[in-house]
Amino acid sequence: MVVVPKTRKEMPVTTLSVPTIGSAGKTGFWRDFRPVMVELVSPCTYDCPANNRLPQIFEKIRDGKLEEAAKIFLETNPFPSITGRICPHFCEEHCNRSEYDEAVSIRSIERFLGDYILERKGEAGFHEISTEKGKKIGIIGSGPAGLSAAYYLRKMGYNVTIFESEEKPGGMLTYGIPPYRLPKQIVEKEVAALTKMGIEIKSGKTVGEDIKFEDVQKEFDAVLLAIGAWKERDIGISGEQLMMSGLEFLGEVNKGLMEPPGMDVAVIGGGNVSVDVARTLKRLKAKPSILYRRTEKEMPAISEEVTKAKEDGIEFHFLTQPVDASKKNGKIVLKCIRMRLGELDASGRRRPIPIEGSQFTLEFDAVIKAIGEGPDTTWIPKKFLNEGGWMKVDSATGVVGENLFAAGDLISGPATVVEAIAAGRRTARSINQYLRGEEIRPEVPLEKPVKIEGINIEYYEPKERAKASELPPEERTKSLDKEETSGISLEKVQDEAHRCFSCGYCRACDICWIFCPDGSVDLENGGKPEFDYDYCKGCGICSNECPCGVIIMEREEE
Amino acid sequence: MQSTKFMESIKELSKEEYLLRGHIACAGCGPAIGLRLLFKALGNKIILVVPACCSSVIPGPYPYTSLAVPVQNIIFEATGATASGVVAALRKKGVNDVTVVGWAGDGGTFDIGIQALSGAAERGTNFIYVCYDNEAYGNTGVQRSGATPYGAWTTTTPTGKKERKKDMPFIMAAHRIPYIATACPSYPLDFVKKLRKAKAIKGTKFIHLLAPCPTGWRYDTSKTVEIGRLAVQTGLWALFEIEYGRFKLNPPSDQLIDKEKRRPIKEYLSLQGRFRKLTDDDIEKKQKWLDEDWERYHKLASNNASDLALCEEI
Numbered sequence: 001m002v003v004v005p006k007t008r009k010e011m012p013v014t015t016l017s018v019p020t021i022g023s024a025g026k027t028g029f030w031r032d033f034r035p036v037m038v039e040l041v042s043p044c045t046y047d048c049p050a051n052n053r054l055p056q057i058f059e060k061i062r063d064g065k066l067e068e069a070a071k072i073f074l075e076t077n078p079f080p081s082i083t084g085r086i087c088p089h090f091c092e093e094h095c096n097r098s099e100y101d102e103a104v105s106i107r108s109i110e111r112f113l114g115d116y117i118l119e120r121k122g123e124a125g126f127h128e129i130s131t132e133k134g135k136k137i138g139i140i141g142s143g144p145a146g147l148s149a150a151y152y153l154r155k156m157g158y159n160v161t162i163f164e165s166e167e168k169p170g171g172m173l174t175y176g177i178p179p180y181r182l183p184k185q186i187v188e189k190e191v192a193a194l195t196k197m198g199i200e201i202k203s204g205k206t207v208g209e210d211i212k213f214e215d216v217q218k219e220f221d222a223v224l225l226a227i228g229a230w231k232e233r234d235i236g237i238s239g240e241q242l243m244m245s246g247l248e249f250l251g252e253v254n255k256g257l258m259e260p261p262g263m264d265v266a267v268i269g270g271g272n273v274s275v276d277v278a279r280t281l282k283r284l285k286a287k288p289s290i291l292y293r294r295t296e297k298e299m300p301a302i303s304e305e306v307t308k309a310k311e312d313g314i315e316f317h318f319l320t321q322p323v324d325a326s327k328k329n330g331k332i333v334l335k336c337i338r339m340r341l342g343e344l345d346a347s348g349r350r351r352p353i354p355i356e357g358s359q360f361t362l363e364f365d366a367v368i369k370a371i372g373e374g375p376d377t378t379w380i381p382k383k384f385l386n387e388g389g390w391m392k393v394d395s396a397t398g399v400v401g402e403n404l405f406a407a408g409d410l411i412s413g414p415a416t417v418v419e420a421i422a423a424g425r426r427t428a429r430s431i432n433q434y435l436r437g438e439e440i441r442p443e444v445p446l447e448k449p450v451k452i453e454g455i456n457i458e459y460y461e462p463k464e465r466a467k468a469s470e471l472p473p474e475e476r477t478k479s480l481d482k483e484e485t486s487g488i489s490l491e492k493v494q495d496e497a498h499r500c501f502s503c504g505y506c507r508a509c510d511i512c513w514i515f516c517p518d519g520s521v522d523l524e525n526g527g528k529p530e531f532d533y534d535y536c537k538g539c540g541i542c543s544n545e546c547p548c549g550v551i552i553m554e555r556e557e558e
Numbered sequence: 559m560q561s562t563k564f565m566e567s568i569k570e571l572s573k574e575e576y577l578l579r580g581h582i583a584c585a586g587c588g589p590a591i592g593l594r595l596l597f598k599a600l601g602n603k604i605i606l607v608v609p610a611c612c613s614s615v616i617p618g619p620y621p622y623t624s625l626a627v628p629v630q631n632i633i634f635e636a637t638g639a640t641a642s643g644v645v646a647a648l649r650k651k652g653v654n655d656v657t658v659v660g661w662a663g664d665g666g667t668f669d670i671g672i673q674a675l676s677g678a679a680e681r682g683t684n685f686i687y688v689c690y691d692n693e694a695y696g697n698t699g700v701q702r703s704g705a706t707p708y709g710a711w712t713t714t715t716p717t718g719k720k721e722r723k724k725d726m727p728f729i730m731a732a733h734r735i736p737y738i739a740t741a742c743p744s745y746p747l748d749f750v751k752k753l754r755k756a757k758a759i760k761g762t763k764f765i766h767l768l769a770p771c772p773t774g775w776r777y778d779t780s781k782t783v784e785i786g787r788l789a790v791q792t793g794l795w796a797l798f799e800i801e802y803g804r805f806k807l808n809p810p811s812d813q814l815i816d817k818e819k820r821r822p823i824k825e826y827l828s829l830q831g832r833f834r835k836l837t838d839d840d841i842e843k844k845q846k847w848l849d850e851d852w853e854r855y856h857k858l859a860s861n862n863a864s865d866l867a868l869c870e871e872i
C-alpha cells in the first residue's frame with residue numbers, strides 16, 4: 001500500500017516548501033525486460049511417480065495449515081500414511097537441498113501428514129464426493145493400484161466394487177510388506193475409510209475362479225484389472241521343487257505363521273522380497289543368508305533396507321549362483337558357482353559371468369527363492385495378451401480395449417507402491433474420460449525441474465535434516481510387528497518445511513519486495529508478488545534474488 | 559547467508575512507502591533501496607536534509623517529488639550545517655518527536671561536506687547522518703571521490719584510481735560521537751536495526767551505507783544486492799558499530815575474522831567493469847590492505863576498543 005499525501009494538510013509533521021507529491025512520469029517505459037512470476041516444477045514433484053505437489057504442501061505446513069496441506073496431498077496420493085512409511089522416496093533423490101547440505105526429509109513429513117489424515121479420514125466431509133454418476137466400475141485386485149483407482153473414481157461419483165481373491169484387502173501392503181515396516185492397522189484403517197466412502201470390497205472372490213471374468217466385464221460399465229505380479233519366477237535348476245517361494249512365505253507370515261521353515265535358511269535373490277524374507281526370518285529367530293549372483297552395488301533392493309539387513313546380522317553371499325539343489329540327511333545341499341562381473345547389461349548393471357571350475361556347496365535347513373515375480377494372466381482372454389503373456393495396454397492411460405483398463409504391477413512388473421498409486425489415479429482419470437465419451441488423453445508430462453542454479457541459496461542457512469529414529473538392531477530383531485522406524489514431531493515437520501527451498505514455487509518471502517529500488521512490487525495477492533509495470537524499470541534484482549527461482553525476466557516487445 | 563529468521567523478519571517491516579514509484583533513479587539503484595529502507599526504519603516523522611547528489615535528482619523534476627516526507631535540498635557542502643539549523647529550529651519550536659536525517663553522498667561527505675559534518679559532530683548536534691556511498695560522484699557522471707577505492711575506474715581515473723579510500727567511520731570515531739555504524743542495503747535488517755538504534759541515541763550518529771551503483775560500477779542492474787552481499791562476504795565491507803566508543807562486528811561480518819571464511823575478493827571485483835583493469839599486483843595490494851584492516855577489526859573487537867577515541871555515555 002502506498003501512502004500518497006495529496007494536499008498540504010496531509011503532509012506529515014512540519015511542512016517546508018512543498019512541491020506536488022507524486023510522480024512526474026511513468027518509468028515503466030525505460031524497461032527492456034519485465035519480471036514475470038512463474039510456477040515451475042520442483043525436482044521432488046518431478047521425481048515422484050505420483051507427482052505429489054510437495055512445495056505447495058510444505059507452504060501450507062509452514063503456515064500451520066495442516067488440513068489444507070492434507071487436501072493437496074490427497075489430490076495426487078490418497079495413502080500418504082502408507083507411502084510415508086515404505087516409499088523408496090524418489091522425491092528425496094534429487095532434492096536441490098541435497099546439493100547444499102542434505103535433502104529435505106520429505107518422507108517423514110509425508111508420514112506425519114498421512115497419519116494426520118488417517119485420524120480424520122472417517123470424518124464426514126473430509127472426502128467430498130461429487131454428484132453420483134450412476135455408473136458402475138468393477139476393480140479386480142485390491143492392492144494399492146486398485147485402491148487408489150477406487151478412491152478417485154468414488155470421489156468422481158462412480159459406484160465402485162472391488163473383487164479380491166484374498167481374505168483381506170491391500171494386496172502386497174497386506175501380504176507382502178512385513179509388519180515391522182508397515183503396521184497392518186494402517187492398511188486396515190485406510191481400507192475402512194474407503195468402505196466408509198461407499199466403496200464395496202468383495203473379499204475372497206477370485207475372478208476367473210469364483211466369478212467368470214466375462215460376467216464382470218458385462219456387469220460393469222468399466223473394469224480395471226489391478227491384480228499385481230504374484231507369480232514367483234523359476235531359477236530353472238534341478239531340485240527347485242525343494243525351495244519355498246519368498247512371496248508365499250511372506251504371505252503365510254502375514255497371515256499369522258510364526259515358525260521359520262528351519263534354522264539355517266538360504267534366501268536366493270537380491271531384490272526387496274529377498275531382503276524382506278531374510279529380515280523376517282531373523283525376527284522368527286532363524287539364521288538367514290542371502291545368496292546373490294552379483295554384488296551389493298547391483299542389488300535392486302532399496303539400499304536402506306540392505307543396510308538394515310546387514311545391521312540385523314544377516315549374512316550375505318555375493319557372486320554366488322546356485323546351480324543345483326538336493327536333499328541329504330534332512331538338509332538341502334545347494335551346489336553353487338562363483339560369479340564375476342562382466343560388461344553392462346540391458347539393466348545398466350554389470351552382467352554376472354560364471355567362473356569355470358569354481359563350484360562349491362552350501363548346506364541349509366531350508367531354501368527360499370525370491371528372484372523376481374511376474375503377473376498370473378492365465379485366466380485373462382488371450383485377445384488382451386501379447387505373446388509373452390503380458391497385458392496389451394497403453395501404459396500412459398491404462399487403456400486395454402473394450403471396457404477394460406489395467407494398472408499397477410500387472411503391467412509394470414514388480415515396482416513400487418507409489419507407482420501403483422499413481423497408475424491407479426491416472427487410470428481412474430482415463431476411465432472417467434471413457435465413461436463420459438471423451439477422448440482418452442494421458443496426463444501432460446511435467447516440464448523439466450528447476451536446478452539448484454535457479455535457487456538463491458544465500459537466503460538459507462545450513463541445518464541438519466530431521467532424522468526419524470530407528471530401533472537399534474538388537475531391539476528390532478526381537479519383534480515382527482513392532483514398527484522399527486518412528487515418525488517425527490510436528491515441530492520437526494515444520495522445520496523441514498522451512499528447510500525446503502520451495503523450488504519453482506513462490507514462498508511469499510517478500511524478498512523481491514524489500515529489494516525493489518522502485519518500490520514496484522505489490523504483495524496484496526496473498527503475499528505473492530505482482531509487479532507494477534507502470535513503474536518497474538526492469539532492473540532484474542527481484543529475479544536475481546528470488547530464493548525459489550520463480551521470477552524470470554522476459555524481453556519486452558519492441 | 560542470511561539467517562532463517564530473515565524471511566519472517568522482513569515481513570514485519572512497514573509496508574508504507576515514502577519513496578514513491580516513478581522516481582528517476584537508475585534501474586537497479588542501490589541508494590534507492592537504501593532510501594526505502596530508511597523510511598521503513600524511521601517512518602515519516604523525519605526531516606531529510608539532502609545536498610546536491612543523486613538523491614536530490616531521484617525525486618524527479620520540480621514541481622513533482624517522489625519523496626513523501628519534508629526535505630530540505632541544500633548545497634553540496636552544507637548537510638551538516640543545514641541539519642544543525644533544522645535541529646535548532648525544531649528545538650526552538652518545541653518539536654521533539656521529529657528525527658533530522660542528513661542523507662548525503664560520498665562526495666558530499668568525504669570531500670566537500672566534511673567540514674560541515676565535522677562541525678556538527680563536534681557540536682554534538684542531535685541528528686542522524688547517513689552517508690550513502692556509491693564510491694564516486696554519481697550525479698555528475700561518475701568522477702572519483704575520496705571514497706572511490708584503489709584501482710577503480712571513474713571518468714577522472716580512466717586507468718584506475720591510484721589512492722586508497724578514506725576510512726570515514728574512523729574519522730567520525732575521532733569525533734567521539736556516540737554512534738557510528740556501517741551498513742549495506744543487501745542486509746536490510748541490519749541497516750534498519752542500526753537506524754532505529756541511532757534514532758534512540760542522543761547526539762550525532764553517523765551511518766555509512768555502502769550502496770552499489772550499477773551505472774558507476776559497471777555491472778548488470780540485477781546484481782546490486784548480490785554485489786553488496788559479496789562486498790560483505792569478501793570482507794571488503796565490514797558491518798560494524800562503534801557505540802559509545804565500543805567497537806563491535808555485526809553478523810555476518812562477525813564470522814569473518816578468520817581469513818579462511820572470507821570469500822576471495824576476486825569474486826567481488828570480477829563482477830564489476832570498473833575493476834576490469836586491475837592487475838594481479840593491484841589485487842594483491844588490495845588483499846594485503848584488507849587483511850590489515852581485519853587485523854585491526856580483530857584487535858578492536860577483542861579489546862573493547864580501549865585504543866579508540868572514547869565516548870562517554872551522555
Ligand SMILES: Cc1cc2nc3c(=O)[nH]c(=O)nc-3n(C[C@H](O)[C@H](O)[C@H](O)COP(=O)(O)OP(=O)(O)OC[C@H]3O[C@@H](n4cnc5c(N)ncnc54)[C@H](O)[C@@H]3O)c2cc1C
Nearest residue numbers: 141143144145165171172176207227228408409415416417
Ligand atoms: C515383499 C515385498 C516388499 C515390498 N516392499 C515395498 C516397499 O518397501 N516400498 C514400495 O514402494 N513397494 C514395495 N513393494 C512393491 C509393492 O508392494 C507393489 O509394487 C505394489 O503392491 C503393487 O500394487 P498392485 O496394486 O499393482 O498389486 P498388488 O499389491 O500385488 O495387489 C494385487 C491384488 O490383486 C489380487 N488379485 C490377483 N488376482 C486376482 C483375481 N484373479 N481376482 C481377484 N483378486 C486378484 C491379489 O490378491 C492382490 O490383493 C514390495 C513388494 C513385496 C512383494
Ligand SMILES: Cc1ncc(C[n+]2csc(CCOP(=O)(O)OP(=O)(O)O)c2C)c(N)n1
Nearest residue numbers: 610611612634663664665666694695696697
Ligand atoms: C560546490 C559544488 N561543486 C560541484 C557541484 C556539482 N555536483 C553536484 S552533485 C555532485 C557530485 C555528488 O557526488 P556524491 O556526493 O558522491 O553523490 P552521488 O551523486 O554519487 O549520489 C557534484 C560534483 C555542486 N553542486 N556544488
Ligand code: SF4
Nearest residue numbers: 044095096500501503
Ligand atoms: S528443496 Fe524443497 S522444493 Fe526443492 S527439491 Fe527439495 S523439497 Fe523439493
Ligand SMILES: [Mg+2]
Nearest residue numbers: 663664694696
Ligand atoms: Mg557518490
